[in-house]
Amino acid sequence: MRTLLNIIWFVLSGFWLFLGYMLAALIMFVLIITIPWGIAAARIGVYALWPFGKTVIATPNAGLGSFLGNVLWVVLVGWWIALTHLTTGIALCITIIGIPMGIANFKLIPVALLPLGKEIVDLP
Template sequence: MNLISLILNILWIITGGIWMAVAWLFAAVIMAITIIGLPWARSALNIASYTLMPFGRSAVSRDEWDGREDLGTSPLGFLGNLIWFVLAGWWLALGHVLTAVALALTIVGIPFAWAHLKLAIISLWPIGKRIVSNEEVEERARADYRVPGTL
């Protein structure tokens, strides 16, 4: 993580990132307690980590990243996301949107509001996502643009 990402993540935690990460952890605990909610708990923990420190990382679709479909990106993953949306996704998204609105009232808070809006979208449909560093995304993009047989 570079210095700018570190500074932004510290400011993020101070300006509301911590309480939304706790909300994600709460959702994960509730899902884990039910036992049948363990697949959702795993996704919620994954996104809780991202919510705690979003700068310098990105959420990508696992099937696009890995180049293959898995359980979370299959029709069962779609069904899982639908259930997630009803049980927890909408209220987590609402928390992110309300925090974004409050942060957007100040000029300094606008970048953090934008990050909360991105997280609100992920809140609605988290299963099948992977959190990767921006360096990995850039490296993958460079590798995709290389022509075989050239440097």
């Protein structure tokens, strides 16, 4: 079932989310000082490509740097990315077929809001 949902997700929105996050990561890599956020954007992009069968967990050894980086991320871009995933998820949940895709958008909110100090792992 995860494979089928991932294929549908990829065709309808996963590929475009992936490209958007990778473009953002590329821009952040060019601006050298923003490389940590570029790595986070690339990680989110890969997660957005195939979200079913994966989950986000907090990294227990994330320190003050992750906290400060997340504060800066939320203030500059995190809130509107999370808001976009929220509104898209609500719109997708209006239809019965779109409910799993809406839930996948809701799963992207925590990592899009606070990307540093998080790890994306496969579900058993």
